[in-house]
Amino acid sequence: MTSDSRNPALVVIQLTGGNDPLNTFIPYGDGLYYDFRPNIAIPPEEVIPIDDQFGFNPNLRTIKELWDQGKVAIINGIGYPNPNRSHFRSMDIWHTCEPDKVGTEGWLGRAIRDLDPRGENVLTGVNFGRGLPRALGCRGVPVASVGELETYGLFPDIQDELLRRYALEAFGKMYGGAQGRDVVIDFLGQTGNNALKGADILRTAPQKYSSSVEYAQNPIAQNLKNIAQVMFADLGTRIFYTQHGNFDTHSGELKGRGKHAKLWQEVAPAVGDFYADLKEHGREQDTLILIFTEFGRRIKDNGSGSDHGSGGTAFVIGGAVRGGMYGEFPSLKEEDQLIGDLQANNDFRGTYSTILERWLGLEAATVVNGQFEQFELIPKR
Amino acid sequence: MSNRDMALMAHLIRRAGFGATRDELEEYLTKGYETVVEELLHPSDSALRSIPDDVLRRFHQNMGEMRNIDGVACYWMYRMINTRCPLEEKLSLFWHGLFATGNSKLSSPMSLLNQIDTFRRHALGPFATLLIELSKDPAMIMWLDNNDNHKGATNENYGRELLELFSMGIGNYTEQDIKECARAFTGWTVGNAEYNAVRANKDSIWPYSRYAWHFEYRDYDHDDGIKTFLGEQGRFNGEDIIDIIVRQQATAHFICTRLFQYFGADQVDQDGEQVIQEMVNSYFESGYEIRPVLRTLFNSDYFKSEKARFARVKGPVELVIGAMRLAGTYRKPTMNVEQLTKYTGYMGQTIFQPPSVEGWHEGMEWIDSGALVERVNFVGKELSNVKNPGMRQMIDRLASERGGTFSPEELVDRCVDLLGPIPVADDTRASLVEYTARQGVLHLEGHQPGDESEQRVGDLVRLVTATREFQLA
Numbered sequence: 118m119t120s121d122s123r124n125p126a127l128v129v130i131q132l133t134g135g136n137d138p139l140n141t142f143i144p145y146g147d148g149l150y151y152d153f154r155p156n157i158a159i160p161p162e163e164v165i166p167i168d169d170q171f172g173f174n175p176n177l178r179t180i181k182e183l184w185d186q187g188k189v190a191i192i193n194g195i196g197y198p199n200p201n202r203s204h205f206r207s208m209d210i211w212h213t214c215e216p217d218k219v220g221t222e223g224w225l226g227r228a229i230r231d232l233d234p235r236g237e238n239v240l241t242g243v244n245f246g247r248g249l250p251r252a253l254g255c256r257g258v259p260v261a262s263v264g265e266l267e268t269y270g271l272f273p274d275i276q277d278e279l280l281r282r283y284a285l286e287a288f289g290k291m292y293g294g295a296q297g298r299d300v301v302i303d304f305l306g307q308t309g310n311n312a313l314k315g316a317d318i319l320r321t322a323p324q325k326y327s328s329s330v331e332y333a334q335n336p337i338a339q340n341l342k343n344i345a346q347v348m349f350a351d352l353g354t355r356i357f358y359t360q361h362g363n364f365d366t367h368s369g370e371l372k373g374r375g376k377h378a379k380l381w382q383e384v385a386p387a388v389g390d391f392y393a394d395l396k397e398h399g400r401e402q403d404t405l406i407l408i409f410t411e412f413g414r415r416i417k418d419n420g421s422g423s424d425h426g427s428g429g430t431a432f433v434i435g436g437a438v439r440g441g442m443y444g445e446f447p448s449l450k451e452e453d454q455l456i457g458d459l460q461a462n463n464d465f466r467g468t469y470s471t472i473l474e475r476w477l478g479l480e481a482a483t484v485v486n487g488q489f490e491q492f493e494l495i496p497k498r
Numbered sequence: 499m500s501n502r503d504m505a506l507m508a509h510l511i512r513r514a515g516f517g518a519t520r521d522e523l524e525e526y527l528t529k530g531y532e533t534v535v536e537e538l539l540h541p542s543d544s545a546l547r548s549i550p551d552d553v554l555r556r557f558h559q560n561m562g563e564m565r566n567i568d569g570v571a572c573y574w575m576y577r578m579i580n581t582r583c584p585l586e587e588k589l590s591l592f593w594h595g596l597f598a599t600g601n602s603k604l605s606s607p608m609s610l611l612n613q614i615d616t617f618r619r620h621a622l623g624p625f626a627t628l629l630i631e632l633s634k635d636p637a638m639i640m641w642l643d644n645n646d647n648h649k650g651a652t653n654e655n656y657g658r659e660l661l662e663l664f665s666m667g668i669g670n671y672t673e674q675d676i677k678e679c680a681r682a683f684t685g686w687t688v689g690n691a692e693y694n695a696v697r698a699n700k701d702s703i704w705p706y707s708r709y710a711w712h713f714e715y716r717d718y719d720h721d722d723g724i725k726t727f728l729g730e731q732g733r734f735n736g737e738d739i740i741d742i743i744v745r746q747q748a749t750a751h752f753i754c755t756r757l758f759q760y761f762g763a764d765q766v767d768q769d770g771e772q773v774i775q776e777m778v779n780s781y782f783e784s785g786y787e788i789r790p791v792l793r794t795l796f797n798s799d800y801f802k803s804e805k806a807r808f809a810r811v812k813g814p815v816e817l818v819i820g821a822m823r824l825a826g827t828y829r830k831p832t833m834n835v836e837q838l839t840k841y842t843g844y845m846g847q848t849i850f851q852p853p854s855v856e857g858w859h860e861g862m863e864w865i866d867s868g869a870l871v872e873r874v875n876f877v878g879k880e881l882s883n884v885k886n887p888g889m890r891q892m893i894d895r896l897a898s899e900r901g902g903t904f905s906p907e908e909l910v911d912r913c914v915d916l917l918g919p920i921p922v923a924d925d926t927r928a929s930l931v932e933y934t935a936r937q938g939v940l941h942l943e944g945h946q947p948g949d950e951s952e953q954r955v956g957d958l959v960r961l962v963t964a965t966r967e968f969q970l971a
Contacts, residue, residue: 203600203602203603204602205600205602205603205851205853206602206603206854209853209854219853219854219855219856221859239867244868247840247843247844247872248843248844248845248846248868248869248872249846249866249868249869251853254866256863259866259867260866260867260868261867261868262844262867262868262869262871262872270871271871271874271875271964272874272875272878272960272964273875274875274878274879274882275957275960280957283933283936284933284957284960284961284964286933287929287930287932287933287961288874288961288964290925290928290929290932291925291926291929291930291961291964291965291966292966298923300862301764301811301861301862301970302923302966304862304865305865305870305966305969306966308865308866308867308870309867309870309966311867312867312868312870312871315867316871
């Protein structure tokens with residue numbers, strides 16, 4: 118529980134492209150892992166063990182350190198029935214919680230609407246990256262999408278500060294005038310004003326920020342730094358979203374400075390730095406980090422990488438987390454596989470529900486389209 | 499020529515194409531409205547349609563082999579910018595939205611490009627031909643699993659979407675019709691389908707690398723039995739099914755409505771319904787062809803009326819292509835070509851990656867705060883750059899008028915005219931005037947490329963393209 122009445126925040130990190138779960142959290146005690154992956158298995162001596170069966174990929178050292186502090190919940194075998202192996206479609210399913218038909222509303226868009234039904238704060242949800250992920254999309258719910266915080270907003274190409282201010286003023290007037298003329302013009306006006314308002318507030322965040330943490334110069338580290346800046350500026354943001362990729366490691370997964378290794382060399386330290394930043398600012402009890410990907414990968418390697426599969430691993434990290442393994446680690450045995458893939462044994466909407474109800478204090482069923490078994494990975498707030 | 503004629507021509511070219519510079523519009527105007535409509539409707543009459551293929555591909559590394567989806571998407575966007583037959587590309591974009599096929603499942607960019615070529619060839623002709631070619635299109639076959647549609651073991655995916663999304667619309671057929679439709683398309687597959695399915699799913703070059711996909715009809719896998727489809731009975735094959743589909747009232751209404759919403763107005767009101775009915779009549783009178791349907795729309799009083807003006811929210815691709823055409827950029831091979839597809843993606847539309855087989859949600863759905871910021875910034879940056887050819891033309895034109903001297907009001911009025919004309923609301927105009935009035939009267943006399951006087955025009959243009967009105971077509 119928090120010491121003051123600060124609202125809990127959720128930070129979602131999307132690993133785009135299908136992170137290979139078996140090379141992330143590794144069943145190194147299972148000989149089948151090495152049998153199926155002659156080319157891309159992580160050698161047992163490189164695994165950072167948590168027991169004699171499982172261990173972390175060596176590039177997840179910082180996550181392992183948080184694990185040792187009991188701050189990491191590993192959710193094994195996470196997925197959904199009839200897994201789809203298309204990146205786009207599977208990501209869509211994770212975003213909209215609609216495995217059978219095409220959904221139009223994102224789960225976090227709905228959550229933002231429920232957190233702020235009258236849309237009083239245009240920054241309740243903020244995405245860090247370009248383009249709005251479907252998870253945050255929901256008609257009438259304003260969500261800022263921030264490429265670079267330092268230059269975020271309208272007309273970043275105007276160098277002259279004064280000229281830019283004039284342009285922004287004019288934009289505000291142009292989008293504020295004459296409501297009630299036409300539904301589309303009104304909607305554009307409201308959207309433009311939300312964008313302007315959000316940008317005005319967000320721009321103040323970096324100036325207020327100071328920290329001893331030095332983030333690396335890669336996109337995920339910088340995005341997490343931006344998240345920290347906005348969070349510590351207390352702008353009322355409850356949901357932060359960012360992504361990193363591309364985890365689509367069909368080839369060159371391991372060789373040399375393999376793709377998978379390189380990606381985790383960016384993500385894991387960034388998460389570690391972010392957590393240290395949270396601690397430095399006394400926020401670790403109020404912040405929950407969810408790391409997910411759209412699907413796992415095939416159990417067997419393809420020679421130099423792994424192809425699209427199902428059944429993945431997700432992480433939930435935070436000061437309030439009850440560290441440990443959740444969900445069953447799927448069996449690698451041939452007879453237990455789902456056409457060459459890991460069988461998911463828990464629906465991702467269960468993890469979502471856990472977060473929505475226990476962390477954000479929302480009713481989950483309407484957000485995720487149904488009742489799903491929750492995990493005890495965080496206490497009810 | 500009157501201002502009214504100019505506004506109408508600009509409207510036609512915005513809808514039937516991606517907009518045009520003032521110079522181009524003046525050229526169109528000398529021909530007259532009906533003639534231009536006919537020209538647009540007959541793209542194959544134009545000898546040189548676009549930048550030659552070899553020039554485009556030679557100078558763009560990622561277009562060389564057409565293996566990279568971004569390269570392939572940019573290739574098409576390049577054609578949209580440079581085409582002399584804009585309706586051909588605009589209509590292909592329509593079919594791409596309606597028959598939305600995505601690379602996510604195919605991992606075969608070249609096949610998607612071939613599909614667009616098929617649209618180009620058949621977009622304006624008999625609808626039956628288009629649907630038959632679509633049913634034989636390898637990308638579509640793989641996208642909607644018709645390669646898994648076998649005699650005695652049907653896969654209904656294609657059969658269902660053909661009726662629901664591609665021709666008749668939901669509620670105009672039964673589940674039994676879907677089953678029978680699927681049976682008729684058994685055996686319609688691609689050569690080496692089994693391997694292609696594995697390859698598409700794995701997207702790796704093993705074991706046999708990539709090769710071109712082609713349609714294959716497998717007689718032994720075709721269910722030749724009697725089928726009952728929409729009340730008719732026979733040993734129907736796919737062509738017969740399509741022949742029945744195109745004769746349906748529902749098909750005519752569905753396709754004409756979609757065309758109306760894409761070319762006419764996002765919202766269909768009562769007057770719109772009337773135009774759709776006229777389009778439907780043209781469809782039947784012509785023996786189910788698309789060209790007469792569009793001719794009826796473009797020549798209708800409704801389309802020409804004020805009511806239809808700016809009654810559509812520009813889609814991201816439409817917006818970006820239109821802005822690049824105004825800016826005069828991307829007319830030659832260009833270094834940063836990938837940004838075109840990246841930016842439309844930020845705005846919510848990536849060519850060849852529709853969110854689903856239902857295509858993109860259009861109209862107001864294009865607008866959210868993130869997308870709006872991207873739209874305003876990208877377009878504003880390109881069009882405020884006074885070094886771009888389109889802006890140079892505009893500035894030279896302004897400099898030649900009124901001795902190059904403009905009061906703030908005059909400058910705003912000229913800019914919204916030359917960028918459209920865009921009928922901006924009074925308060926929008928007032929804000930633009932206030933903005934540019936800070937620097938007083940503009941003197942372009944003796945202007946030098948990129949100097950302060952020119953940049954003032956650029957700064958105002960940036961703001962004009964940021965208006966709500968500019969988001970509409």
